[in-house]
Amino acid sequence: MRNTADAVIIGGGVMGCSLLYYLARRGVGRPLLLERNVLGAGSTGRSQAICRMHYSNPITASMAWNSLQVYADFGEQVGGNSGFVKTGYLVVVEEIDRPSLELNISMQQELGINVGLISSDELRELAPMIETFQGEGLAWEPDSGYANPYLVTTSFAARARELGADIITRAEGTGIEISGGRVRAVLTDQGRVETPLAVVAAGPWANSLMDGVGVRFPLIPVRHQVALATRPPGTLPEHPIVGDIAQSFSFRPESPTLTMVGFGEDEAELDNYDEGIDQADAADAMTRLIRRMPGMDQSYYRGGWSGLFTTTPDWHPILDRVPGVEGLFCMVGFSGHGFKLAPAIGQAMSELVLDGQASSIDLSPLRFSRFEEDDLILSRYRYRVLA
Numbered sequence: 095m096r097n098t099a100d101a102v103i104i105g106g107g108v109m110g111c112s113l114l115y116y117l118a119r120r121g122v123g124r125p126l127l128l129e130r131n132v133l134g135a136g137s138t139g140r141s142q143a144i145c146r147m148h149y150s151n152p153i154t155a156s157m158a159w160n161s162l163q164v165y166a167d168f169g170e171q172v173g174g175n176s177g178f179v180k181t182g183y184l185v186v187v188e189e190i191d192r193p194s195l196e197l198n199i200s201m202q203q204e205l206g207i208n209v210g211l212i213s214s215d216e217l218r219e220l221a222p223m224i225e226t227f228q229g230e231g232l233a234w235e236p237d238s239g240y241a242n243p244y245l246v247t248t249s250f251a252a253r254a255r256e257l258g259a260d261i262i263t264r265a266e267g268t269g270i271e272i273s274g275g276r277v278r279a280v281l282t283d284q285g286r287v288e289t290p291l292a293v294v295a296a297g298p299w300a301n302s303l304m305d306g307v308g309v310r311f312p313l314i315p316v317r318h319q320v321a322l323a324t325r326p327p328g329t330l331p332e333h334p335i336v337g338d339i340a341q342s343f344s345f346r347p348e349s350p351t352l353t354m355v356g357f358g359e360d361e362a363e364l365d366n367y368d369e370g371i372d373q374a375d376a377a378d379a380m381t382r383l384i385r386r387m388p389g390m391d392q393s394y395y396r397g398g399w400s401g402l403f404t405t406t407p408d409w410h411p412i413l414d415r416v417p418g419v420e421g422l423f424c425m426v427g428f429s430g431h432g433f434k435l436a437p438a439i440g441q442a443m444s445e446l447v448l449d450g451q452a453s454s455i456d457l458s459p460l461r462f463s464r465f466e467e468d469d470l471i472l473s474r475y476r477y478r479v480l481a
């Protein structure tokens with residue numbers, strides 16, 4: 095391992111790799127990324143990778159919209175392949191949440207995002223396989239879809255390497271060396287790397303790097319389960335992604351014959367949680383799926399996995415300098431939203447690190463101090479991960 099770098103990123107998920115790419119693109123001599131396992135080994139590799147814009151606040155909706163343009167044109171804009179598949183995204187809310195839905199849609203339309211409220215008759219034209227119920231509110235995002243988190247992460251990494259970045263896997267960051275109030279080096283299990291700039295992108299493990307810094311990120315790992323269900327051959331060749339806020343779960347197509355279902359938000363113990371899925375929870379999710387898409391009553395369950403959302407008190411990330419330490423930055427706490435935001439966040443963080451301020455988007459709503467200032471980014475819904 096080399097012993098100096100212009101900047102060091104700790105963590106090789108989609109966030110670290112996106113930032114590495116944008117730093118390299120800006121001409122930072124030789125940025126270095128350290129990953130203690132393999133790229134995408136954390137939340138990224140388990141992500142449903144749904145890319146949609148329905149949020150209750152303008153900053154997240156804007157970043158999702160900007161990132162969607164990158165995912166949909168990844169070969170041209172970054173290089174490599176994002177695996178993006180455009181399916182359309184349907185939001186469904188109960189009657190009680192219709193005012194929130196309407197507020198969110200008009201906020202998004204003001205931002206120029208291609209979304210709209212639709213009626214159940216219009217939905218029948220767009221997606222006849224989906225069932226709706228009395229009083230429910232519906233919104234449609236025609237441009238949304240899903241991508242492949244492993245392809246995106248490794249494509250960012252490959253392009254960054256071509257632009258001069260270094261990536262070292264199986265290398266663990268063990269601490270940040272600080273003197274005179276600024277970063278001097280990143281310490282690793284393979285030696286010391288002198289650097290003036292360090293970025294913590296270590297997902298739910300971020301606090302393990304903060305021991306000598308005297309700062310704790312308010313992070314809580316939450317387990318989210320993903321199950322795969324077969325689609326009856328020939329009868330359901332395709333369907334859109336559905337963010338079913340009314341039933342607190344989501345699903346998307348995974349292939350012409352498989353549907354991926356996401357459910358559950360249970361606080362979990364870091365490094366000691368069940369990475370499989372609970373049969374009772376999966377059965378319950380299948381019941382909700384069949385209610386929403388009745389053609390799935392002939393489906394059978396094909397296994398699944400669990401992963402961690404790294405949540406903060408408002409379920410939104412911290413994108414900021416680490417207070418009190420010159421040259422130290424953090425991009426942590428993405429809960430269930432991070433994948434879809436990674437291009438916009440990589441770009442904005444590269445601006446913050448190199449220019450002292452993000453210019454592509456105003457990151458101040460996502461500042462670290464918002465928790466002590468009680469200026470949280472709130473959802474208009476009770477089921478937080480879906481908006």
Ligand SMILES: Cc1cc2nc3c(=O)[nH]c(=O)nc-3n(C[C@H](O)[C@H](O)[C@H](O)COP(=O)(O)OP(=O)(O)OC[C@H]3O[C@@H](n4cnc5c(N)ncnc54)[C@H](O)[C@@H]3O)c2cc1C
Binds near residue numbers: 134144265302
């Ligand atoms: C089941 C599930 C479904 C999801 N679905 C969606 C979705 O549909 N859409 C969406 O937008 N988002 C979704 N998300 C959220 C999204 O996947 C995450 O927000 C995103 O992947 C976070 O990326 P990250 O790079 O911050 O973290 P991670 O991917 O966790 O990466 C952190 C990396 O840091 C490494 N690391 C940790 N400590 C150290 C150290 N000391 N030294 C070196 N390396 C270290 C880890 O090994 C890991 O690879 C989902 C998440 C889960 C778990």
